[in-house]
Amino acid sequence: MNQYVIETENLTKKYDGPAVVDGLNLHVPAGKIYALLGRNGAGKTTTMKMLLNLVRPTGGRITLFGEASAAFDKKNYYRIGSLIETPSFYENLTAWENLEILARLRGRHRRDEIEHALTAFNLDREKKKRFRDYSLGMKQRLGLAAAIMHEPELLILDEPMNGLDPVGIHEVRSYLLQLCREKGTTIFLSTHILSEIEQLAEVIGVMDQGRLLEETGLQELYRHNRRYVEFEVSDVRRASLVFERLFGISDYAVTGNGTLRLYEQLQRRAEINRGLLTEGITVSGVSVGAGKLEDYFTKLVGGEGIG
DSSP: OOSEEEEEEEEEEESSSSEEEEEEOOEEETTOEEEEEOOTTSSHHHHHHHHTTSSOOSEEEEEETTEEGGGOOGGGGGGEEEEOSSOOOOTTSBHHHHHHHHHHHHOOSSTTHHHHHHHHTTOGGGTTSBGGGSOHHHHHHHHHHHHHTTOOSEEEEESTTTTOOHHHHHHHHHHHHHHHHHHOOEEEEEESOHHHHHHHOSEEEEEETTEEEEEEEHHHHHHTTSEEEEEEESOHHHHHHHHHHHHOOOOEEEEETTEEEEOSOGGGHHHHHHHHHHTTOOEEEEEEEEOOHHHHHHHHHOTTOOO
């Protein structure tokens, strides 16, 4: 299998006015959880609809399982489970009856698939309750049950935690992690909740106003969330040389005019400060802090951030 289960090239969607999705280049690795992070209106849902052939792209290319979607056999969509926007079922039917209809349309994957799906999301005791009597959180759970019932290779989930209480969020998160780790299921989900991605995703794409601003691994994100020592100096270039030549420091960044942020050897900050002064560099301030992911994403997207 291609290393990417989902890959797009310059994927674009326009209605009237500016592009809703603008030149999107996604790379979703096989067997990983990829979170598409962005504010409401960033274009996440439209992107997912195009992947599922629910909306036709204006331009660009989509590849699923290594095959161009234009040539993708309809039967291959059975390899995909999805939940897009608000779950929709027959209001007057029970959870079991709704899933029974889906099982007949898809063809049964396993004899106990309905019971298995309902149990996975703690709906087995509510299987005879009509859909119209479900709470918002229970409706979301049933939508997730329908998405995983046929044990797909790829899950595409639009804001899967919507309407869930904290216990429900924990249970769904645990189940998705289990699917990925034990069965190798590739999961592509969208979210605007920044705190959620740290506990779930391995790869993150940041989307804003239809564009993909960054695509990165979780470890790189942690770099923006580490403790640091910040030096305000008179000469950034010379201070960088002191870091490297006198102290063997390579993990640092220039964060502004006259400001250097050091991510290693934090306990030596007094010694480093003396070294800078000895080299004739004026140090006007030294501070210790920790980066926040919220600050990082706010810098990327501008405005008030995400979540």
